[in-house]
Each structure stands twice: as C-alpha cells, then as structure tokens.
Amino acid sequence: MTSKLSPFGAGAAYSRGIAFIDGQYVEATDAAVYDNINPATGEVIAQIEVADEVMVDRAVQAARKAGRGQWRLMSDDQRAEIMRRVAAGIEARFDDFLAAEMRDTGKPVSLASHLDIPRGAANFRVFADVMKHANESTTMTTPDGGRAINYSIRAPLGVIAVVCPWNLPLLLMTWKVAPALACGNTVVVKPSEETPSTALLLGEVMRDAGVPDGVYNVVNGFGGASTGEFLTNHPDVDGVTFTGETGTGEAIMRAAARGVRPVSFELGGKNAGLIFADCNIEAAIETTARSVFANAGQVCLQTERLYVQRPIFDQFVAGLKAKAEALKVGDPWDKSTTLGPLISQEHRNKVLSYYEAARQQGAETVTGGGIPDMEEALAGGSWIQPTLWTGLADDAKCVTEEIFGPCAHIRPFDDEEEAVALANNSPYGLASMTWTNDVSRAHRVASQLEAGTNWVNAWFLRDLRAPFGGSKRSGIGREGGTHSLEFYTELRNVCIKL
Template identity: 45%
Template sequence: MNVKTEVKQIGLYINGKYVPSSSHRTFEVKNPATQGVIALVSEATEEDVNQACLAAREAFENGPWRTMSVAERCEKLRRMAEIILERKEEIAGLDAIDVGKPYHSTVQHEVPRAAHNIHFFADFVQMQGGETYPMEENFVNYTRYEPVGVAALITPWNVPFMLTTWKLGPCLAAGNTAVIKPAEMTPLSVSLLGEIAKEAGIPDGVVNVVHGLGSVVGTALTEHPAVDLVSFTGSTATGKRIMKNGADTLKKVSFELGGKAANIIFEDADLDKAIPGSIHAAFMNSGQVCLAGSRILVQRSIFAEFLERFTKAAMELKVGDPQNIDTKMGPLVSEQHYQKVTSYLEIAKEEKAKLICGGKRPELPEYLQKGYYLEPTVYVQENPKSRICQEEIFGPVVTLIPFDTEEEAIQIANDTEYGLNGVVWTENLQRAHRMSHSVRAGTIWVNCWFVRDLRAPFGGFKKSGVGREGGHHSLEFFTEAKNICIALK
C-alpha cells in the first residue's frame, strides 16, 4: 500500500461544512517515519470553538436528532459504520502516515473495530428499556433515558480514529451532539468523521471537529457553558486540568487516563502463549498504548528461560517503514515524545537497571533516518519501586521484575498510582481467580491481552480514570435518567 504524501489541507468541521480558522492560522503535521510535512491543519481559535459549541447546542435543542425515533437515529449510525468500512483503506492510510503505525494492522483491525464501535451502540441502544415501579397507592413510576446535550469528545494521538468512534458511537446513539477535539499531532483520520456523518444522513451540527493545542482549544471546549459533558482519553495530568476547567459549569466527566500494567507470569504459565502475548502487550503500536503490559513480573523459577525467549522474540520484531507489510513496529509519534521516552534510558542507567536489548536507534534506510525510531528495549530491574517500574513511559521500553510468591506478585502489581489493567498468565484456575480479585485494576486479562467485549465496563482504578464506558455504562454517562410518576386515579 503506497500512501500519497502530498500536503493535505485540513479545515475545521463546523455545522456541516469544512471552514478555515477565523485567524487563518494553520499548523504542520509531520509523518513521524520521515519527518516530511503531510498536512496543514486549521488551528482553531476560542471563537471557532465557540461557534462549534453553539452549532452543536442549536442542533441539540432545535434540530431533529434528539427527537427522532431511536430506530431512525440508529439506522443512520449503521450507515455511518458502513461508510467507514467502505473508506477503510483511506482511513488506515491516514493513521499510518499520521501516527506511524503499521498500515496493515490498522486496516485489518483498527478501522473495522471503529466501524463496529458505531454499529454496536446503534444496536445496543435499540435493545434498551426502562424500569417500571407500580405502587400500592395507585401510582406507577417509569423511567426514560434521555440525551444529556452537547458532549466534548477529546481523544488521544495513539489510536485516533478507533478511540474517537468508541466515544462517538454511544454519544450519538443516545441522541447527543458532539464537538470532537482530536490530538493535534494526529488529526487526519478524525477530520473525516464530520463528512462521514453527513453522508450517512446525520444532520448538520450534530458532529463537529475542531483542531489545535489543548491549552487553547481544549481549555475553551471544556470551559464552554454550552458543553454538558466531557469524555476524555489521555494523560492523568490533562485529566486533572479538564476536571478543574469543567467544575464551574458542573460538567459530567468520563476519563480513561494513564496506566502501568503489571503483566504477571507464573511458573505454570504456558510460555508458548505467554511470550507472544507479552511481546504484543509490550510493543504493539511501539508501546504507545495505555494498556501496555510494560511491567513484566516473572516468577523467579522460570525467570531465566522467560528472559531468554522474550528477548529473542523482541529482537526479531521488524522495525521500519509503517507501509511495509512485514513491519511490526514503526516510529514514536513525535520529537517531543521521543525525547520523553529516551530520557528513561538515562534514568534506567542511574537506577542500575540491566539493559538486555535495545536502547538505541535501529539501523534503517536513508529515507527513514529522520524518523523517531527506537529498538524494542528490555531491562531487568530488581527494584519495583524504581522510576522505570513506576512511571508511564509510553514507548517500546519494558522492565522484567522477578518475584517468588503469589503474595509478592500482588504487592508489586498494586504498588503503583495507576490501576487501568493487568494481565495474569497461569494454568491454575484458582490462582487465576485469586489474582484477578486481588489486583486493583479496571480490567484483568487472564491468558490473553487486549480482548474487548463492548458490553463490558472499561475504565481504571486510582489515577487511571473516572467512571466507566462500555455497554450500559456508556449509556448511563451519555443519558439522563428521568423518573415519571403517574397517578392512576
């Protein structure tokens, strides 16, 4: 698959059409594999954000979206999902050059999942009912679940299109309108969502997309009085700022924040499954995944064998051009992020972690020399309290930590400010249940990783998030429950 690299012009999408910024300012987006400029994106001002929010409010209050039948609304969402699949090569191509992720994985997995996100919530909302509570005194109560209003959907740069549809699906299915702010580093695929919605028959103003820095656009969006709720995926630090910004207008918030998952390997684990599973959890998307299994806890009796086999598998990962079919790892997303990730290489030295492999740029062809590449990097660190074991690096850097007993593994796993997810590898069913109950995280995968049922709750303990999304948890966030009490006499 060859993606054209001419510079694209990306506008803001407000009230059914693409428009330039009111200041006519733009910012560059670069291909992280080559550092070539791939897009000039309109940089929204506070006034542009205001216009987008007002368009979304007008569409909610006076447009047909909120009041049309659930069946009609969901049929338009299903059409939106179909259009996403019809344009999957285009969308995957944009994510590949924008994020630097392997194209073939994106087109085969992420874009179909994005379409499924929309389709699932269209089906799911149509199956929902309410509660009815008859009273002996000749009254009856029943509930309705009504849309909240205007939602700000603020999405990260690592899986931009798929994670945006994960929020947009339930938001629209419930009857809300939306202003989307994608990450400024990776706006290309998300910029298509407005026109895809329009082609699907969704009214103007229901889906709006604004671009720019979080400090300007994100702040204006999360402070705006026309915005009723904020769904955000990103860093814990940014989540704290959004919560403060929205406090004066009492916005509902749903946050999926950082993670530092423990991936726990017991001596009875099936290493033929645990090693490729752990490689995938460590290095998918160059480790730029909030769910990454970056703390690998290995029982000491099998530590040497696991280390040897895991290191061999890591060194065999093909790092290179995201457009090549055999590439398993692309570059890091930007210079700023590359500097952050590689700063931990020095921290690891200071903490006397043992470097097993990686820790440097790979040898690559000339046209990739400006890309921000890093080899899969593996450390052994006996001290689980060290910074490389505690802080979210968000890159292809993992630490192996030995442990002796189940109790010690639980203590190490829980000794972090994060609690998004965890992974357990064991063939002992009772141990699997004990560990799953004991590790304090929102999702525990046993003998697998990154398996998602959209009906299940998703979110984090501690500083990994606020609230849950998925299934009825998403609908509870994107709706208001109304009780109606009727006198029968």
C-alpha cells in the same frame, strides 16, 4: 471564516487541516497554523489550522442547535440506522481512512488495517442498538393506598466535548462518538494535534450517511491555552469525555467543575503482567511481546511492569528478548514491518530520557536502549529500539512512571501474595494480565488486582459490551455497551399515580 469543499480526495493527502462545523469544512483566513508531521519520515504532510475561541464557540453553538432539533427527536431505531450507514461509509472508504491514519501515526499497515479502521466501523455498529436496553419500570403503593407506576427515561446529556489521544485516533474517537450519538447527543471533537486527519475525514462520511448538520463537529488545535481549553471551559458544553494522560485529565476536571459537568476519563496506566510458573510459557511470551511492543508501546493497555515467578524467570526473559529482537522496523507500508515509530521527536526524547534513567539507576539492559539505524528515507522519523530491563528497584522511575514506549521492566517474584502486592503497588489501575493454568489461582488473583480490566491468559481481548475504564489515577467511569449510558444520558424518573 468561509466554508469550502472537502480537503480530501480519493486516497490523496490534504494540504490544509480545517475545521468541520455544522456539516461543512470551514477555514478562518487569519488562523494560526502548525505542521502535521509524518512520524515515520519526519516530513510535513499538512498545515493544520488552530481553532480559536470564536471557532470553538461556533462549533459548540452548532452542536447545541442540532441537539434541540431533528437528531434528538428521532427514534432510537432511526438513529441506529444512520449509525449503521456511518459504519458502512467507513468501510467503503477504507483505503482513505487507512492512508490518513498511517500518515498521522506512522504505524505499520499490518496493525492499522486489522485494528484501527475495522474497530472504527465496529464501534458504530455495536452502539447502534444500545438505547434498546435503556428503560425500566416499577410499581408502588401510594400513602393513600392507591397505586402508581414509576418508569425511567434516559435523556441525552446534550453537547459532549470529545477530547481524543493520538495513539489510536480513529478507534478511540469513535469509541466515544458512537455511544454519544446513539444516545441522542451532539459532539464537538478535538482530536490530538498530532493526528487530526481521520476525525476530519469522518465528517464527510457523517454527512453522506444522513447525520444532520451540527451533530458532529471537529475543531483542531492544542490543549492548554488553546482549542482544548476553550472547548472544555465552554459553558454550553454539557459533558467531557477524554482519553489521555492523567495530568491533562486533572486540568479538564478542574474546568468541568465550573457548571458541575460530568466527565468520563480513561487516563494513564502502568500496567502489570503476572507470569506464574505453571503457565503455558510459550503462549505467555508470545502474548507478552504484543502487550509490550504493539504500536511501539503506545497503547494505554500496554504492559510496562512484568513480574515472573522465579523458576521460569530466566527462560521468560530470554524468550521475550528473542521476540523483541525479531521485530522489524521499516517502511510502514511494507507488510513485513512489525514495529513503527513513536508519534513525534518530542515523545521519542521523553522515552529516551527513561532509557537513560534506567541505565543511571542500575538496570541491566536486556536488549535495546537506543535508536535503530534506519534507511535514508526514514532517517528523519521518530524511531526507537524496543527495550527490556531487569534489576531495577521497585521505586525506580522506570518502574513507577508511565513511559508509553516499547519497553518493560522484568522482575522475579516467589509467591502469589508477593505478586499481587507488587502489581497493586502503583497509583495507576487501568489493566492487568495474569498467566496461569491454575483456574482457582486465576480467579483469586484477578479479583484482587486493582485495575479496571484484568485479563487471564490473554491480552487486548475486548468485548465492546463489557465495562471499560480505569481505577485509581487511571480514570473515572466506565464505558462499553449499556455501561456507556451512565455517562452519555441523564436518567429521569416519571411517577404517575393511577
């Protein structure tokens, strides 16, 4: 295993994805490799090395050593200052991060430039001061009539395994890495095998910002029986944070049970939107189009189940159909492109299987349901049509299972009680969206919905200080602002008799 310089040039693609361990890019001469594919074109953009058990152990040991050294001993203010430099470093290399993210995901520049990269930098700034709100103290009377002071301290959890998804690679990775580092932990990141580039590029920014060697490490590879399993099973990993599908979360949870290690999970969703007849229907249609079709539906907070009060049902369906058909697929670098591809051919086949299942189960396809015609340069990409259905039963596959594509089923309802029951009729509980101009109804309905985040007359409106996470099969724990402290630190009590 040898070290090498950065695989990144100024805005240039890299030809080989390698690990970032202990402050260096490293490669193994005999490592297995796989093709990293641009989803928009189907072209191979890089060869990615799969980190074996030896390389994963090297990354974990580098993180453990760093966690016992300078990083842990820094003051909160010192760590916060370095994190601000990381944020500035991301912004200084905005074009490099944008190119890397777009090559990996195929998403339109209009989305990546306004969401993914800015939020990647913002996550470090938001969490830079998080530990300033961590301490508390109390006094007590002792059994002999004396007095004692109790105070709490938050110690870093240790080495955190950060296992990331492919849909918002930089945003969701930094959402975990930033609070972990703010609390004094060290990390080993396993990005999705589909989208490794920005995690690797961030290694350079970390190093240039003054993050000590070994604090931030990246290993590439697959999940089960590969890099991800080696990492989450490693006995020197002290906690695991993961965003992804529920089945993978269950497997990681079983691994984390050995050693009784804590986990923080944001898992699958089948999010509901409730559209009441008294809403601003134009605003509801406009926002719902984003909540269904943004990032080609590859957003954990996407709305896949829409329940519309009967008096406005036909008007809403027609309006959302028009929005779907106005979406433009095409070159991701064209600023007028509004719908990108799915992440891979494999994922497109999965989503198409749901399109077929909807037809077989009696759905009326309002729009879409297939593959769009693409120009020759993009014909090898994983493109799919935005799709809407009506007429499915409440227990139909496309109504109950997470699809993770640009699609939704729309069903009418009659009253508030029915709407809440329909929304809660799911094993998932990540997010919901309610549209109404009745303030009392807004509070009443939102408080009854079994989901971690419940928007009213909005979608994807995020305050990074607010608690974020899922209920039921959609996750464990809450992150965001000081809530992240509950996972990334261990709370200890000190009692001193006076």
